[in-house]
Amino acid sequence: MTNPPDPRTVLAPDRADGSIYSDPALFALEMDRIFMHHWIWVAHDSDIPEPGDFITTFVGAHPVIVSRDRKGTVHVMLNRCRHRAATVCEKAKGSTASFVCPYHGWAYGLDGALRGVPHVDGYDGQLDKASLPLVNLRVADYQGLIFATFDHAIPDLDNWLGAAKPWIDLFMKQGAGWPVKTMGEHKFTFPGNWKIQLENTTDAYHFPIVHKSFLDSVDHETQDTFNFVEGDGFVEDLGHGHSVMVMIPELVDLEADLDAPIPERFRELAAALSHDHPPGQVRRIVRAVGGTGFNLNLFPNLACSMAFFRVLRPLDVTQTEIRHIAIGMDGGPDIANQMRLRLHEHFQGPMGFGTPDDSEAWDRVQRGSHAGRGIPVLLNRGLGGETQGPDGHPRGDVSAETGMRAAYRQWLATLTGEDAA
Amino acid sequence: MTIALDEAMALITLEADLLDHGAYHEWLALYTPEAKYIVPIDPDQEDFEATLNYAYDDAAMRRKRVARLLGGRSISAAPPARTIRLLGRARMLECGAASCTVRCAQLLKELRQHRVRDYAANLTYRLARTSDGLRIDRKVIRLLDATEALTAVSYIL
Numbered sequence: 001m002t003n004p005p006d007p008r009t010v011l012a013p014d015r016a017d018g019s020i021y022s023d024p025a026l027f028a029l030e031m032d033r034i035f036m037h038h039w040i041w042v043a044h045d046s047d048i049p050e051p052g053d054f055i056t057t058f059v060g061a062h063p064v065i066v067s068r069d070r071k072g073t074v075h076v077m078l079n080r081c082r083h084r085a086a087t088v089c090e091k092a093k094g095s096t097a098s099f100v101c102p103y104h105g106w107a108y109g110l111d112g113a114l115r116g117v118p119h120v121d122g123y124d125g126q127l128d129k130a131s132l133p134l135v136n137l138r139v140a141d142y143q144g145l146i147f148a149t150f151d152h153a154i155p156d157l158d159n160w161l162g163a164a165k166p167w168i169d170l171f172m173k174q175g176a177g178w179p180v181k182t183m184g185e186h187k188f189t190f191p192g193n194w195k196i197q198l199e200n201t202t203d204a205y206h207f208p209i210v211h212k213s214f215l216d217s218v219d220h221e222t223q224d225t226f227n228f229v230e231g232d233g234f235v236e237d238l239g240h241g242h243s244v245m246v247m248i249p250e251l252v253d254l255e256a257d258l259d260a261p262i263p264e265r266f267r268e269l270a271a272a273l274s275h276d277h278p279p280g281q282v283r284r285i286v287r288a289v290g291g292t293g294f295n296l297n298l299f300p301n302l303a304c305s306m307a308f309f310r311v312l313r314p315l316d317v318t319q320t321e322i323r324h325i326a327i328g329m330d331g332g333p334d335i336a337n338q339m340r341l342r343l344h345e346h347f348q349g350p351m352g353f354g355t356p357d358d359s360e361a362w363d364r365v366q367r368g369s370h371a372g373r374g375i376p377v378l379l380n381r382g383l384g385g386e387t388q389g390p391d392g393h394p395r396g397d398v399s400a401e402t403g404m405r406a407a408y409r410q411w412l413a414t415l416t417g418e419d420a421a
Numbered sequence: 422m423t424i425a426l427d428e429a430m431a432l433i434t435l436e437a438d439l440l441d442h443g444a445y446h447e448w449l450a451l452y453t454p455e456a457k458y459i460v461p462i463d464p465d466q467e468d469f470e471a472t473l474n475y476a477y478d479d480a481a482m483r484r485k486r487v488a489r490l491l492g493g494r495s496i497s498a499a500p501p502a503r504t505i506r507l508l509g510r511a512r513m514l515e516c517g518a519a520s521c522t523v524r525c526a527q528l529l530k531e532l533r534q535h536r537v538r539d540y541a542a543n544l545t546y547r548l549a550r551t552s553d554g555l556r557i558d559r560k561v562i563r564l565l566d567a568t569e570a571l572t573a574v575s576y577i578l
Contacts, residue, residue, distance in 0.1 A: 092568070184462060184473030187570045213495035217485040321570050326473050334471065341473050346482070349571075351460060351475040353489055356497035356573030363534070 004029050007415040011408055014380035018369035021193035021377075026415075027317035033414050034300050035060025037151040039160050041302035041311060042066050042076055045144035046181035046330060047093065052110060055093040058313055059137065059148055065089050065099065066146065069110040074141065076148035077112040077134035088134070099134070108134050143168050144180060145302070163238040163391045167296045171304040173254040174327060176281075176288035181330035182309070183341060185323045186349030190359045192366030194300075194314040195411070197322055200358060201295050201303040201310060202245045202403025204229055205381065210361050214353040217346070221264050233293075233398030235382070236389045241299025241410025243403030247306075248293025258283045266290065269339050276333070285336050288329065289343075297403055299410050308344060318366055324348040324355065379404050424521040424555065426513045429548055432555050433523065437506050440577050445487040448577065453549055453556045454480050460562045460578060475567070475574075490576065498575040502533035508544070520549045520558065527562075533575065541565040542578065 005025050010017040020026060040059045043066045047055050054067040056079060063079040065088070079087045081101040088099040088108060098115060100107045107116035112134035120127060137148040140157035142165065147157055154160070161168065172180050190197070200206070208215065208229055215223050228247040235245045246252055250260070258280065262270050266286045273282045291307025303310040309325040326344040328337040347354035369377065382400020389395035396402035412418075432451065439448045452458070460475035469477055478486060493499045511525040522545065529540045542564045549558040562578045564571075 186462075186473070186475065187568075188572055189570045190572070210496065213489045213492055213498070216492060216494060217489060338470055341471075342477065345474055345477055349475050350574045351578075353485070353495075356575050357495050359573045360497035 007412055011412050012376075013405060013409075014383055015376035015378055016408065018372075018375060018377055021196060021366055021369045022317055024317050027193075027314070029415055030411075031060050031314065033417075034411070035314070036062075037149070037154060038300060038414070039140070039147040039149050039154070039157050040300070041145060041298065042148050043074075043146045044180070044182050044309070044325070044327075045141070045146065046179065048074065050095065052095045052097060053093075054089070054096060054099075054110070056089055056091065059150070060314070062150075063087060064137065064148070065134070066148075067099075067110045073111070074139055074146055075111050076137040076139050076146070077108075078137070080135070081106055082114065082132040082134070083117075112136050143172050160240055161242070161298070162240060163393070164240075164242040164244070164296060164298060167238070167244050167294070168304060170253055170294075171292055171296060174288045174291060174307065175329050176254075176285045176332060176336075178329040178331045180327050183326040183328045183337065183344075185325040186344075186352070186355070187321065187323045188350045188355065188359065189315065189319060189321050190362050191318055192320060192362045193318055194312050194320040195407075196362045196365050197310075197312050197320055198297070198300065198407055199404045200362065201297045201305055202235060202243050202407070203399075203401070204233065204235070204245055204247055205399040205401075206358075206361065207247075210357045211354055213357065214347060217353055219265055225263070229399050231398060234395055235398060235400050235402040236395040237393035237402055237406035239391065239393055239406075241407045243297045243406040244294055245297070245398065245403055246294045247398060251287075251290070251293025254287045254292060255284065258287065260287075262286055263290070266339075269335060272335055273333060285329070285333065288332075289336050289339050291343075297407065299407055307340065308348065379408065423516050423518050424548065424550065426511060426523070428555060429513065429521055429523045429546070430508075430511050430525075432548060432557070433511070433525065433544075433546055434508060436557065437508055437527075441504050441506055443490075443501060445491060445577065449483055449487060451557050452480065452483065453551060453558045456480065456556070456558050456560070458483055458560050460564065460567075462567050464563060464567060469561075475564075475571075486577065495575070497573050501576045502531045502574075504529055504531045504576055506530075514545075518550065520547060522547050527578075529578070531574075531576065538572065540574075540578065 010020050042057050048068045051068050051070045056065050065077050065079050067075050081088050083106050086101050086103045088101045098107050105118040109115050114129045114132045139148050232249050233246040237243050270282050270286050296304040301312050311323040313321040328340045379401050382396035386394045386396045394402050458478040459469050466472050489495050490498050490501045506529040508525050508527050514524050515522040524545045527542045527544050531538045542562050545561045547559040
């Protein structure tokens with residue numbers, strides 16, 4: 001490889017060079033320093049509720065298995081046989097007692113321990129099975145969000161999430177008293193760099209422009225709710241590249257203002273719920289169904305975005321996979337969870353009324369960024385009006401690019417090995 | 422008189438032709454008011470209401486989908502992708518005088534933003550005889566790659 005690029009030459013606090021979306025050498029650096037040395041979100045507790053349950057996914061470019069062992073401990077293991085490197089599991093999810101490599105039959109436990117090797121005599125007693133488990137990553141969780149990292153030296157997850165934790169707590173109020181569970185996902189790719197999507201989750205500015213056709217398809221009351229660009233919301237830098245964008249301040253705490261009138265679009269649901277639930281609980285469920293009023297961007301790959309999880313995975317420097325994971329109330333009323341599914345389908349996914357337009361905009365950013373040389377991408381919106389938030393980090397108005405600046409500051413610090421300012 | 426495969430396929434082929442030519446308002450009229458238009462994710466799923474789909478459209482959502490595609494206010498659908506679809510391998514699964522269920526294969530090519538993409542799908546139609554003639558009462562589109570990462574579908578499958 002040629003000398004790695006110096007990221008300081010392509011990023012300033014208020015602008016970036018277009019090559020950050022297309023330089024393969026920069027991408028290789030990101031996949032190493034960011035995706036192997038940060039906490040990467042891999043799963044939600046409800047994806048693997050029982051002992052023996054597993055899913056397969058990725059940490060950056062690395063295929064992994066997330067499993068729950070007999071004692072309930074979660075393991076994140078490289079999906080790579082220690083013999084000849086074949087993946088030991090190709091199912092998206094399931095339940096098992098062991099992972100058996102299909103090539104030569106090496107068998108691993110739910111914790112990755114190598115349990116069985118066929119015709120072991122061929123190793124003349126020299127094979128030390130204890131030293132050949134599936135490679136385990138470091139694992140930690142918060143509020144059901146499971147993260148993993150290759151790096152055993154970075155600070156623990158609590159420290160990493162820091163000021164984002166109270167926002168995760170608020171986001172999980174969508175369980176309305178039940179645990180939050182995942183309810184399926186929309187998975188799609190777009191031909192562009194992963195950071196274009198990272199930026200978008202903290203971009204309120206685009207909403208009324210890109211999502212005109214979505215806004216056309218909802219009632220006036222909902223249009224008013226989503227008319228937040230000149231509202232009282234804000235974007236706050238939460239440190240470590242994380243940020244929160246509050247679009248609808250009255251929907252930050254779903255358990256506050258339970259006496260607020262029920263919006264028209266939820267009245268039918270509320271009436272149906274009131275057959276089986278007392279009025280207070282009906283209001284709590286209905287508020288939960290509508291989702292929160294904020295997007296929490298967790299650097300680098302997860303967003304708790306209003307009413308769903310957004311997960312991004314860089315496939316290549318100009319190819320990114322996005323998953324929009326629907327969530328609901330584990331044990332909550334079916335009709336309420338079904339309404340959440342219908343709301344998710346309405347906006348999200350390749351046939352939703354929102355996602356395809358976002359995707360088109362990101363696609364255009366990628367294509368346009370190849371035009372010319374030395375022309376900056378602007379990151380300066382709302383910079384002049386920023387104040388200090390409660391943790392001393394910058395806070396801008398709702399359509400300020402404060403969250404993007406937060407993410408890029410962490411990006412630069414990680415890539416250069418310096419502390420984020 | 423039971424619904425014959427020929428009669429069923431005449432309606433199904435008409436739908437395909439209307440969709441490929443962007444005649445979305447005429448397309449809406451092919452459905453019964455109670456009909457569902459469904460694009461599931463899980464290939465084995467039958468309880469569509471209780472699971473996440475790509476689309477689970479009642480009459481109101483179908484009208485909104487058409488308004489979005491024709492409204493010119495969606496950057497991914499202005500204009501909608503151009504498509505050509507071929508249907509074949511049609512088989513009558515259940516057949517009565519009032520309704521029938523037909524399954525067929527669909528191969529579709531789409532062109533948008535200089536990119537050509539292919540989608541293969543199994544289509545399952547429930548057709549109902551109404552006072553206005555034969556109508557679509559349910560259409561389920563099972564994409565071959567429904568569980569893979571897709572790209573935006575800015576038209577009607």
